[in-house]
Amino acid sequence: MAENSSEAIIQISDLYTSFGDAVVHDGITLQVQRGEIFGLAGSSGCGKSTLLREIILLHRPQSGSIRVFGKDVLGLDDEAALALRKSWGVMFERGALFSSLTVAENVGLPMREHTQMSETLINELVAVKISLAGLPASAGAKYPGELSGGMRKRAALARAIALDPELLFLDEPTAGLDPLSANGFDELVLQLKKSLGLTIMMVTHDLDLLWRVADRVAVLGEGRVLGVGTMTELSESPHPVIREYFYGPRGRAAWKQSQEQSWKQK
Amino acid sequence: MNLISGNQAEATIAIEQAGNVVRCAGAWVLSNVFNLERTLASLNLPATGEWQFDVAGITALDTAGAWLLHRAIQQIDAQGCSVRLRGQRSEHEALIQVVSQAERAPEQQATGRGITWLERLGLVTWPHITQLVGMLAFFGESVMVFIRSVAQPSRIRWRPILYNLQHAGFDALPIVGLLAFLMGVVISFQGAGQLQRYGANIFIADLVGLSILRELAPLMTAIIVAGRSGSAFAAQIGSMKITEEIDALRTIGIAPMELLVLPKLIALMIALPLLTVFADMMGVLGGMVMAKSQLGVSYADFMDRFDDAVKLSALLVGIGKAPVFAAIIAIVGCYQGFQVGNNSDSVGKQTTISVVQGIFLIIVADALFSVIFSWLKI
Numbered sequence: 331m332a333e334n335s336s337e338a339i340i341q342i343s344d345l346y347t348s349f350g351d352a353v354v355h356d357g358i359t360l361q362v363q364r365g366e367i368f369g370l371a372g373s374s375g376c377g378k379s380t381l382l383r384e385i386i387l388l389h390r391p392q393s394g395s396i397r398v399f400g401k402d403v404l405g406l407d408d409e410a411a412l413a414l415r416k417s418w419g420v421m422f423e424r425g426a427l428f429s430s431l432t433v434a435e436n437v438g439l440p441m442r443e444h445t446q447m448s449e450t451l452i453n454e455l456v457a458v459k460i461s462l463a464g465l466p467a468s469a470g471a472k473y474p475g476e477l478s479g480g481m482r483k484r485a486a487l488a489r490a491i492a493l494d495p496e497l498l499f500l501d502e503p504t505a506g507l508d509p510l511s512a513n514g515f516d517e518l519v520l521q522l523k524k525s526l527g528l529t530i531m532m533v534t535h536d537l538d539l540l541w542r543v544a545d546r547v548a549v550l551g552e553g554r555v556l557g558v559g560t561m562t563e564l565s566e567s568p569h570p571v572i573r574e575y576f577y578g579p580r581g582r583a584a585w586k587q588s589q590e591q592s593w594k595q596k
Numbered sequence: 597m598n599l600i601s602g603n604q605a606e607a608t609i610a611i612e613q614a615g616n617v618v619r620c621a622g623a624w625v626l627s628n629v630f631n632l633e634r635t636l637a638s639l640n641l642p643a644t645g646e647w648q649f650d651v652a653g654i655t656a657l658d659t660a661g662a663w664l665l666h667r668a669i670q671q672i673d674a675q676g677c678s679v680r681l682r683g684q685r686s687e688h689e690a691l692i693q694v695v696s697q698a699e700r701a702p703e704q705q706a707t708g709r710g711i712t713w714l715e716r717l718g719l720v721t722w723p724h725i726t727q728l729v730g731m732l733a734f735f736g737e738s739v740m741v742f743i744r745s746v747a748q749p750s751r752i753r754w755r756p757i758l759y760n761l762q763h764a765g766f767d768a769l770p771i772v773g774l775l776a777f778l779m780g781v782v783i784s785f786q787g788a789g790q791l792q793r794y795g796a797n798i799f800i801a802d803l804v805g806l807s808i809l810r811e812l813a814p815l816m817t818a819i820i821v822a823g824r825s826g827s828a829f830a831a832q833i834g835s836m837k838i839t840e841e842i843d844a845l846r847t848i849g850i851a852p853m854e855l856l857v858l859p860k861l862i863a864l865m866i867a868l869p870l871l872t873v874f875a876d877m878m879g880v881l882g883g884m885v886m887a888k889s890q891l892g893v894s895y896a897d898f899m900d901r902f903d904d905a906v907k908l909s910a911l912l913v914g915i916g917k918a919p920v921f922a923a924i925i926a927i928v929g930c931y932q933g934f935q936v937g938n939n940s941d942s943v944g945k946q947t948t949i950s951v952v953q954g955i956f957l958i959i960v961a962d963a964l965f966s967v968i969f970s971w972l973k974i
């Protein structure tokens with residue numbers, strides 16, 4: 331694998347998926363580069379989450395190829411699949427924290443399972459991850475059921491980065507959060523990317539989040555990729571669906587806000 | 597994990613006494629941390645002087661490695677040396693910075709104080725008492741809702757009642773029938789040996805008839821239904837509680853008691869006596885078949901004797917217990933369902949409790965019935 335700055339970590343080509351008669355992906359081709367935050371947008375039911383599930387080996391497409399770190403994920407044996415799974419972290423939409431374990435146990439689980447570190451070191455690292463995810467240290471002893479929605483998302487993020495993955499998948503990271511928590515989450519994602527050098531792929535319809543943190547965004551629709559590029563590029567796209575997506579009432583508000591922000595930064 | 601990127605260099609740490617340098621090199625990443633941690637523990641960390649951590653040789657660093665580095669520095673620092681970092685790359689410095697700011701979790705306070713046996717007894721007993729009180733309250737509430745519904749029959753929800761009748765009653769026929777039949781066979785078989793010794797073959801009808809009709813059929817049926825339906829009630833209500841469906845019902849203005857508990861209670865109180873009658877028939881049939889094959893008592897002789905020996909009261913006593921058992925099963929199952937907390941673990945726990953408690957209370961109630969019936973000389 332070539333070590334250069336524009337190395338593609340995820341390469342998807344000619345992906346075709348259908349559920350019965352419903353075609354979800356009809357020839358999707360995408361690349362995610364090392365070190366970028368890549369957003370996957372599109373209306374509900376356009377197959378964003380399915381695409382994510384296919385990349386992380388939870389669902390098998392009918393045809394096409396997906397390469398992650400240069401390996402074809404559709405033709406892996408169990409051992410290679412496990413190695414690949416250890417190299418990424420996934421944060422699920424509803425957290426998917428194990429409800430019978432405390433937050434600290436949730437975060438420590440991948441480390442206890444896959445490394446031989448001492449219990450003391452694991453506990454210390456768990457505290458580091460919990461703090462990195464922006465949770466107070468006291469949250470570690472709590473059960474997921476005792477946390478608020480925003481804290482649960484942060485706990486899920488702490489578990490996703492437990493094994494220091496190079497690649498992080500976020501499924502709807504800000505869905506169901508209040509604007510304040512969502513803003514906090516934007517910052518958190520940016521900070522993690524900066525300090526840990528992560529490559530992040532996120533599925534979201536949160537336009538604010540896309541404007542603020544995404545380096546590049548792909549808009550899915552009609553089973554295909556309607557457009558890929560930076561948010562500014564996409565906002566100038568002539569495609570009607572993309573225009574509708576960006577210039578609907580909500581899209582405009584997010585766009586305006588991002589403009590104001592870049593203005594302030596100048 | 598850097599296995600994937602092909603970045604799997606060894607990580608090393610070494611102390612150079614000349615020049616007071618601790619030299620770190622290689623890939624300080626999670627996969628190497630285990631070895632690093634051991635090396636660190638075996639090193640004789642310096643206790644005095646000025647030391648420099650030379651990290652120029654570190655090729656890769658992640659949070660695990662950064663934390664270990666931070667910890668080593670802290671350790672030496674705490675022993676009274678002054679420590680400086682040297683040769684770090686800017687991105688590594690940022691990472692070390694981030695990690696060192698991590699707030700430490702408050703140390704778990706060990707419960708050093710021993711608890712006395714009295715305290716422990718209290719701790720074990722108290723939840724049982726509160727549970728009993730809670731269940732009584734739940735029972736009271738159910739009875740109130742039941743009375744209200746009877747006063748206003750239009751409020752009774754027939755659809756869920758019929759649904760529960762089918763699932764808790766009709767669908768249980770095969771298993772109840774089979775087990776009752778086998779029970780009759782076993783009793784008859786066990787009794788046959790004893791009765792034959794005294795030439796009292798015909799009394800097999802008394803033995804089978806009374807034991808099945810008075811005790812075994814109602815008890816067996818109730819236990820089977822507690823296992824089948826009591827657990828289902830607890831699990832259904834429990835998962836509805838987790839997904840906030842119970843709260844949704846309340847918001848829409850439907851009392852969960854009326855929609856979820858009452859139909860189950862009514863359906864079970866109808867179904868269980870009927871199932872008991874079926875179990876009576878199958879049990880006696882099983883006894884009859886065995887009596888013929890083991891003792892040579894013909895079906896006609898058996899029925900003749902059965903008619904004389906078993907009075908109607910025996911049947912009624914058995915069936916009369918069934919509604920009480922039904923109420924216990926429904927109330928315990930639903931109550932435990934409502935006790936489910938907000939994690940999936942507790943669904944399993946409460947479901948188990950519902951079955952255990954249900955069967956326990958059924959047997960207690962059966963014992964009470966025996967006492968009462970012997971007073972009443974039935």
